[in-house]
Amino acid sequence: MSSIYYYLSAFLFCLGLLGTIFKKDLISILLCLELMMGGVSLLMILMSRATGVLESQLIVFFMIIISACEVAIGLSLIIALYRKKQTIYTDDIKIITE
Amino acid sequence: MHLNYLANIGRYIPEILLTILMVGLILLETTYKEDEKNRRYIFITAIIGLVATFAALLANMGGKAEAIFSNAIVIDDFSTLLKMVMVLGTIGAVYLSRFSRDVYESLKTEFVIMAIGILIGGFLLASANNMLTFYLGIETLSILSYVMASLKKNDERSSEAGLKYALYGGISAGLMLFGMSHIFGVIGTIQFTGIAKMVPTLSPVQIAILMPSFLLFFAGIGYKIASVPFHMWSPDVYEGSPTPVTTFFAIVPKLAGIAGLVRITAIFFAVDSPLKIGWVGLMIVISALTMTVGNVTAIGQKSVKRMLAYSSISHAGIMLAGLIVMNNVGIRAVVFYAITYVFMTLVAFYIVSIVQDKYGNDNFDRFSGLIYRYPFMAVMMTVVMFSLTGLPPLAGFVAKYNIIQSLINTRNYSLAVVLGLNSVVSAYYYLKIVRIMVLKPQENNETIEGFGFLNQMVIVVMTIPVFTLGIFWETVMSWAGNAKLFIQ
Numbered sequence: 001m002s003s004i005y006y007y008l009s010a011f012l013f014c015l016g017l018l019g020t021i022f023k024k025d026l027i028s029i030l031l032c033l034e035l036m037m038g039g040v041s042l043l044m045i046l047m048s049r050a051t052g053v054l055e056s057q058l059i060v061f062f063m064i065i066i067s068a069c070e071v072a073i074g075l076s077l078i079i080a081l082y083r084k085k086q087t088i089y090t091d092d093i094k095i096i097t098e
Numbered sequence: 099m100h101l102n103y104l105a106n107i108g109r110y111i112p113e114i115l116l117t118i119l120m121v122g123l124i125l126l127e128t129t130y131k132e133d134e135k136n137r138r139y140i141f142i143t144a145i146i147g148l149v150a151t152f153a154a155l156l157a158n159m160g161g162k163a164e165a166i167f168s169n170a171i172v173i174d175d176f177s178t179l180l181k182m183v184m185v186l187g188t189i190g191a192v193y194l195s196r197f198s199r200d201v202y203e204s205l206k207t208e209f210v211i212m213a214i215g216i217l218i219g220g221f222l223l224a225s226a227n228n229m230l231t232f233y234l235g236i237e238t239l240s241i242l243s244y245v246m247a248s249l250k251k252n253d254e255r256s257s258e259a260g261l262k263y264a265l266y267g268g269i270s271a272g273l274m275l276f277g278m279s280h281i282f283g284v285i286g287t288i289q290f291t292g293i294a295k296m297v298p299t300l301s302p303v304q305i306a307i308l309m310p311s312f313l314l315f316f317a318g319i320g321y322k323i324a325s326v327p328f329h330m331w332s333p334d335v336y337e338g339s340p341t342p343v344t345t346f347f348a349i350v351p352k353l354a355g356i357a358g359l360v361r362i363t364a365i366f367f368a369v370d371s372p373l374k375i376g377w378v379g380l381m382i383v384i385s386a387l388t389m390t391v392g393n394v395t396a397i398g399q400k401s402v403k404r405m406l407a408y409s410s411i412s413h414a415g416i417m418l419a420g421l422i423v424m425n426n427v428g429i430r431a432v433v434f435y436a437i438t439y440v441f442m443t444l445v446a447f448y449i450v451s452i453v454q455d456k457y458g459n460d461n462f463d464r465f466s467g468l469i470y471r472y473p474f475m476a477v478m479m480t481v482v483m484f485s486l487t488g489l490p491p492l493a494g495f496v497a498k499y500n501i502i503q504s505l506i507n508t509r510n511y512s513l514a515v516v517l518g519l520n521s522v523v524s525a526y527y528y529l530k531i532v533r534i535m536v537l538k539p540q541e542n543n544e545t546i547e548g549f550g551f552l553n554q555m556v557i558v559v560m561t562i563p564v565f566t567l568g569i570f571w572e573t574v575m576s577w578a579g580n581a582k583l584f585i586q
Contacts, residue, residue, distance in 0.1 A: 013276055020269050029265060036272040040279060047283035055288045056279060059230050063275065066237045070268050073244050077261045084254040093258055 012039030037067040106166035109173040112154040119147035177225040187349030190444040199455040200340035220354035229288035259338025266331040274318025280311035322355035326387040336407030341451040388415030420501040431500035438493035452548030467540025483528040493567035
């Protein structure tokens with residue numbers, strides 16, 4: 001039974017990872033990051049259930065808080081960039097390397 | 099039982115001091131925000147607080163290593179020494195931000211507050227003893243770094259740097275947590291010491307699961323120290339951020355990451371096991387690649403700041419090489435390297451920052467003929483560049499020598515050869531700036547306001563350790579080595 005959840009969490013994680021690599025707009029990338037974190041949270045809870053040790057459930061609480069902070073900062077940075085460039089597509093935002 | 103928990107708080111004074119300092123500075127900042135004149139009190143408070151933290155760390159030195167707060171955190175001489183180095187780096191960056199024009203006047207105090215916040219994260223990472231504190235340390239370092247990289251609000255390059263840093267950081271943290279959850283699933287504890295006990299008793303299937311998990315686990319930390327597969331963010335962030343921020347990034351997160359990595363390696367892989375062979379092999383490959391990629395890419399750069407960014411990648415590679423030795427000699431070599439690296443980096447970035455403030459960019463040509471205008475500063479830059487290359491009798495030579503010696507003692511000849519060859523490559527671009535400063539005619543006769551008497555004095559004072567550590571290194575090493583440097 002629990003192996004279904006394992007595959008689900010691995011699927012969510014891989015989906016998020018692929019999304020962060022292949023998506024072209026920043027909001028989607030942030031959403032995919034959240035998807036990754038969701039997959040990992042599920043896996044942490046699953047592992048806690050499988051081993052009977054609660055420590056990894058503790059990590060999940062911190063993960064939720066921290067990924068919320070990360071997304072908040074990411075969004076504010078996107079807004080800061082949008083004000084200058086009027087775009088959120090990664091292809092249009094390549095200033096440094098040129 | 100509950101009182102035992104609090105009884106350990108005496109060993110945790112430096113972190114508590116820093117936290118109080120950060121909160122106090124936030125209060126001071128909101129009070130004096132509008133007042134240009136009173137802002138210097140904030141700086142004075144910050145410097146006093148950092149010096150007090152340094153003193154508290156010094157008082158912690160030499161004590162017996164112990165795990166506090168239910169084994170969540172380890173206080174030992176190794177982490178204390180690296181924390182002291184990090185505090186020194188922070189003081190340097192804070193002083194640089196005081197006169198640098200790269201940070202907006204109204205945001206300078208915020209820079210100080212965020213620097214202290216990142217330092218707290220670095221402390222946490224340097225003495226983390228379970229997965230949770232390790233993750234918290236990395237994230238405390240990262241989240242404030244994203245904001246700090248985009249400190250120049252009106253410059254889109256700075257915003258882009260911050261955003262890149264945030265996205266890379268999020269992905270690598272996700273990878274690290276994915277690895278962590280597998281490690282936890284196989285071993286059943288998040289305590290590092292508990293994991294270390296389990297590592298020699300694993301079955302082949304468990305090892306097959308754990309090997310990729312440790313690879314994923316390395317992603318989080320490798321991103322923090324900018325080792326090769328995860329180094330792509332580093333030059334862009336270093337170039338886009340304001341120079342004081344770059345100085346800070348080159349020192350504190352990198353050293354904190356190295357400290358965390360040394361601890362993981364030394365605790366998990368103390369006993370021979372297939373996992374240890376896999377990990378050491380991985381580290382050898384990553385270290386050689388990090389050095390080579392950093393050095394080779396640095397050759398083509400036009401901007402000195404970007405060149406220093408790539409060179410800092412290669413220095414991380416050298417520190418990784420010292421890490422795979424995994425005995426006290428190697429770890430001591432890494433610590434010594436970290437100490438010398440801080441002083442060399444600070445001096446180089448100070449001079450680059452001052453020149454950049456004057457001309458608006460930091461291309462190599464801006465340094466031409468610097469020796470005719472500011473002979474003292476040009477000599478200091480030359481000394482630091484020689485030291486970064488690793489020429490005797492300077493500190494950089496001794497640091498590299500120690501690492502190569504420990505590599506040869508443990509028969510890692512190939513990595514020692516790679517390190518030696520890389521020093522030769524790095525000589526090209528380090529000495530290029532010396533050649534431009536000395537042999538090219540100067541572009542103009544303007545005075546650079548940043549090189550006032552006080553700043554020149556500060557730069558000279560920071561160069562003195564580069565000389566003295568190069569000559570009296572045995573004393574320093576024995577002072578650091580008398581106390582048992584390591585953990586369990």
